Amino acid sequence: MRTSRKAGLLVSTAVCGALALGAAGPAFAATSDSTVPSDSTSVAAPVPGADALAKQSALLSDAGGVLTPVTDLIDAVLEADDGKLPEADATKHADAVKAALAKVTEAAPATPASGSLNGPVAADPGTELKAKAAAALQAKVDALVKASVAGDVKVTAAAVQATITATVNVLVSIVLGGGLPAADLPGLPTLPTIPGVAEVPTLPTL
Numbered sequence: 001m002r003t004s005r006k007a008g009l010l011v012s013t014a015v016c017g018a019l020a021l022g023a024a025g026p027a028f029a030a031t032s033d034s035t036v037p038s039d040s041t042s043v044a045a046p047v048p049g050a051d052a053l054a055k056q057s058a059l060l061s062d063a064g065g066v067l068t069p070v071t072d073l074i075d076a077v078l079e080a081d082d083g084k085l086p087e088a089d090a091t092k093h094a095d096a097v098k099a100a101l102a103k104v105t106e107a108a109p110a111t112p113a114s115g116s117l118n119g120p121v122a123a124d125p126g127t128e129l130k131a132k133a134a135a136a137l138q139a140k141v142d143a144l145v146k147a148s149v150a151g152d153v154k155v156t157a158a159a160v161q162a163t164i165t166a167t168v169n170v171l172v173s174i175v176l177g178g179g180l181p182a183a184d185l186p187g188l189p190t191l192p193t194i195p196g197v198a199e200v201p202t203l204p205t206l
Contacts, residue, residue: 056180062104063174066137069096070167073141074160077148084151094145101134104170125196126177133173137166 047053073093077083085093105127144159174180178197182190 059174059179063171065100065103066097066134066170067167069093069100070137070141070163073097073144074163077144077156077160080148082151083148083153083156085145085148087149090145090149094141097141098138101138101170104174105131105134124178125194126173126179129194130170130173130177133166133169137163137170140166 073090073096076085076089076093140159140163144156144163147155147159176191176194176197178194
């Protein structure tokens with residue numbers, strides 16, 4: 001990801017701190033060896049916990065997918081004369097952010113309420129938190145785009161800061177919203193938990 005020196009000074013500390021709150025391993029897909037004779041009955045075994053690891057990797061991908069278009073927008077604004085963007089460029093960046101946020105807010109599979117096969121669907125606190133953070137970021141991006149097109153330097157500067165904060169909120173909501181393991185680096189604080197969010201399942205150890 002290309003990040004200008006100006007944008008880096010603004011976002012590096014906040015974003016790196018947010019991303020340090022969670023970590024996940026990459027997902028691996030095991031494939032059968034094409035050189036095995038056709039009459040062989042051996043079947044390649046999948047990596048233990050592959051499905052869960054794939055979901056964790058997808059969450060990190062969502063986080064990166066949001067971060068890139070937002071920082072691209074901020075870079076463009078900070079590098080423009082007086083922070084003023086052509087309307088076409090501003091719209092292009094805004095559309096990229098909107099598309100990225102749509103992936104973050106994709107609804108999780110509905111889960112019936114406990115104890116009832118046909119009862120009401122239980123709300124997912126993690127999904128709701130991400131949706132709230134994504135909506136707030138979209139509003140801040142819209143305000144930044146409007147300010148940058150108008151060329152109001154003071155308003156644009158404030159809008160950039162608000163957009164950075166809203167981006168951190170989205171990243172943290174992804175980390176805390178369920179699905180990612182807790183950070184285990186010594187010295188990091190213990191993360192808070194969101195009531196109602198399921199614990200991350202323990203993966204098989206090697």
